[in-house]
Amino acid sequence: MNTPGTRKQHHNMSAPMILFQDTYCHVLNNETGEIELIEGPKRFILPATKTLIGDKRAKLVVKEGQYVEVLNPYNPETKQCVMGQIEIRRGPLILSLYPFERCEGLVKDAVLLGKNQYLFVKATEGDDAGVLHRVKGPALHFPNPNEEIVGTFDAINIGENEAVYIQNTDTSELKLVKGPTSYMLEVNEKEYNKELSAEECSAIDASSATSSRAYSINIQKNEIVAITDYRSNKEKYILGPVCHILEPHEGVRVVKISGGIPKVENAISIAKVNLGPDFMIDSFEVRTKDNAVLNMVISYKWKFLILNDDELYKVFHGDFIGYSCQSMRSRIREQASTHDFESFHTSSSTILRSALFKDYEFTNKNNNSKQVHYGRFFSEFNFLVFSLDVKQVKPVDSELALLLDESIKSSMKIMCKKLNDSAEFAAEKERIENETEVAKLRKSLIEIEIGNYKKEVIEKARIEGSRLLEEATAEASASGHQKRNKLKLELENMKNVIDMLQGPDGDVYIEYAKVKNLGRNVQSATFVPSDVKTLIIPPTTSQLSADLY
Known part of the structure; x- marks a missing residue:
């Protein structure tokens, strides 16, 4: 200093x-x-x-x-x-x-604020003493002597399909800030920790720990969720597939339904209701007309029929699983009491379907169209059970169950023997059919080989005939060519004779021809033109020889 x-x-x-x-x-x-x-x-x-x-x-x-x-x-x-x-x-x-x-x-170093950083400063003097101000980054902040830095903060990073609850500290008003964004709090804002009940958290698979991060509900296809607005005390219904983020003043409607085998009331708490098709299994006892007590395990297939949007509230009206199973159980017991053990045990599925199911006709108010559905309809929930499958029918009495097991085993043996005989018969039949088919194939093969041999012989003969024809054609062509050349030569000679006869030597040639025709002893000839007056003929060699001797 x-x-x-x-x-x-x-x-x-x-x-x-x-x-x-x-x-x-x-x-x-x-x-x-x-x-x-x-x-x-x-x-x-x-x-x-x-x-x-x-x-x-x-x-x-x-x-x-x-x-x-x-x-x-x-x-x-x-x-x-x-x-x-x-x-x-x-x-x-x-x-x-x-x-x-x-x-x-x-x-001292100035406060360096990044892009997603900010700080609050509070005035310490003047008319605005105690008032907070926000400084947003990116910035280089130099403090004022009349200010106090309250704190430096990072922006709240909010991803896709995420949100944060924010509360106004002046008015206590709540708002939801959705991502993707980096949010910087105002001087009169803070993060608000929204709390749902443990039942609601369990129903939407969310953590029960308090946080300012908003609750998001992933609603799959064919699922529906009832959202309650606490301010207006009204409900809205969200159909999937969608990701819904709860507003600060919103909650979810939780429905308690029966679960387990056999069904137990209020066993499951759900917020997302599957509209189906889905299945449920129930187990209970029935008594036949001849007082045989049977334990039944039955599987049902079901779905909700949502034909009009103004009936969506029925899905959350109550325990649709427990109500429908209880109703079906009562009607099945009623049907079992009208049949004896043997008939009911043998054909229980057919008996129950024909007695409990029927066709229902519905009208769609949106397009005024009509639809027909087969099954058992519960209008309280718009809930339709459209299939029934008996998984097990077992006598409660151990002796009766033992007899039934022996009967079933005997029937199974007979059935197995019948199936075995049928299989052996089918195998033998198939073997004979295969042998017949093999014989047919062999016959076809022989016919094909004969046909191929014939084709081969014919093809060889055709090739040989073609060769001979080509040779004859070539020979005839050569002979004809020779004759044509000879004839051409003769024609050429005749043309030369004609040309000579028409020329100045034509007369000489004619005289020569005449002399040549007189006899074979003529050795030579001399031709004298007509205009010659005196002609001296030289002596021949024979004459000279005679004069010498």
């Missing part, structure tokens, strides 16, 4: 004083009484009228994003320090304190 000193130091006027860049000092003017701030870098000589107060001081470095609180800040207009006040000085700066200024604490 830097304070102006009271010790005065006198310096010789001839001795210079040096202040570096990161130092400063306070000097008292002895004549006026003012204290001056001298900052380096500087070199000066202290005159006789001024006195150095204290030692040289190091300047305070405040970086970017930092601040320092200065008590008794100096006012440059009045040139005086405002005593008792605090001033926030932000970086970046190099701070030299005036006389009477003090640093309250060390250099």
